Amino acid sequence: MIEYVNQLGGGAPRTGAAPGAAAAAVWSLDTTLDVVGGHPVGAAAAVLDAAERQRAEALLRPADRQRYLASHLGLRVLLGGYLGLAPQEVVLVREDCPGCGGPHGRPAVAGGGVHFSLSHSGNLAYLAFAGVPVGVDVEEVPGAEAVADVLPLLHPAETAELGALPDPDRRPGLARVWARKEACLKATGAGLANGLADPYVGSAPTPASVPGWTLTDLPAPAGYAAALAVATGRPGAGVS
Template structure:
């Protein structure tokens, strides 16, 4: 598969069909920390999702970097290192290497995953959720009373902003109504910076959102493994 060129003014989002990935290759591609993390996941389905998603991450990222999938290494970057003293928590990030600096983010749910990439200094966060029946969003103050699908869309936007900023759900973003083009602005508590949230097109049964600090960026969506014509 030929990897597309990632323009500095673009974000690439990959929808990954996890049930089409062979996890037998995991021990040859994932590093020791990833394999230990997978071993610690008790449920077989969860362990399979983790292995499949990280195999996809390494395979696709290797294409952009022009290296073998085993080479990239990752670290966690705390958004407030001066306060936490390097606690080892925070947003997963690609370590510096002989390649351009990318910001990456990964999310998985059910049998699907989303991987987003952009060039620094842009940052990106992504979230995907399998739509569950009879979910009462009125129990979630950050979303409030909402239709089932609309509630999942808002929630994935909140998650995507937290992942882009590296704060997780410690501080939940307030997301505004859709603007022309479908973009929704969001802000984290105590922060005057705008985040830009857009919906990611997903197959039936899933919703996904992407958040970035860059207005007007072009988002391109791909599928992996490729869909047969």
Template sequence: MRPETAGSDGIIDLWLFDLEPPLPYVHDLERLLSGDERTRAAAFVFDADRNRYIAGRGRLREILAHYLGLPPQDIRFTYNEYGKPGLDAGLHGVLHFNLSHSAGLALLAVSDRYSLGADIEQVAPLKEDVAAYCFSDAERRDLAALSQDEYLDGFYRCWTRKEAFVKAHGEGLSLPLQSFDVSIGTEAAPLLKRLDSDPSGLRNWKLFNLALAPGFAGALAVLTGGRNSRLQWRSLEELYAVSRASSM
């Protein structure tokens, strides 16, 4: 999806980028932030966390500016009552996005058609039984059926799909994690299998399992209303090439 063809074919753009660029780039990205973002950045205790935040927000502004045809500094964000970020539609029109990050990587999904949610997680050994209080009965049964070698990957498939759906739904953790089921397998088309708040609306949602960097799991949830959609991976190199061409 490029600015001149936004909305064609129900394309959803995906951007995967590094949150630990060289320090000079972090300083450049910090200049793009708003005053409140800089205040939040300054509140981080550790430099690594502060720099990752700056890189994430700066890259987000750069990428969204690419679609909107605006300087990154001019983008204005809004937040719904549950804290989900969006764009000021009065200034920017309708453009849906969702940003997720884990360790040193960030995943951004962008669509001008569909509400969506993205989640990326670094796969690491579990220190507690998270599934016992975050997953539904059906999901826990599915996990219990996996072998010990399969369990960790199955857990992160389930976790990222649930997190992506919660973010796409837009009500944050006011939506109980046990009130819906997702599939946990390696199937090409993951499923939303149950949704207590809208039992007849399952067909309106589409889940995607994302192949990311080694050691990371990712998922995307999209409110398509049953319409066609497809994914397109984008890169910062492409973004900067377009920027250089437009400035010549």
């Protein structure tokens, strides 16, 4: 079951208990907001940890810094609500990388309690929470140049499917495929280290079946595509 909450705004959200193993909660956020979950974005340094503050300070463009601060502030507000903690009390860690074993895998809450995933594109962020590994992705519809660059890197069947589409449909089609693929790769923690070919997610209106995962397209505003991957079966099931 997916509980899709339309938007996290400026007021304090009502989250309740963390989602169970058979459920996922997804929130969207306008990252241009000045206040997120009752906390001013301009005072986010008081809520974020040292690593998050360092990452924000390294972003040179004010718009990029605003998006990062707003989305991570929203993440902490929602995690705190699910865990019964103040946002600044949530301790974030990195799991081991599934490829090399280094400490740069999926972001996680220290001690567990809830799995989460965060994605942002343009001025929109999506945040997903579940009792099992979860990945969410939102993508702004890319330009024609990005389509030409990415198309050959996908699964051969996806490249063929998108290549067969009329030009006006190819860009939103790629956004749909990219969001589905990124949701799966974020859920496993593999990221883009092994390229974009696998898993095959398809470009049809309904995602392809991905073993070990429930892959679902999410509602998104015009000009965006979004998708969610939630583990099925054993909690650590991966993409094959």
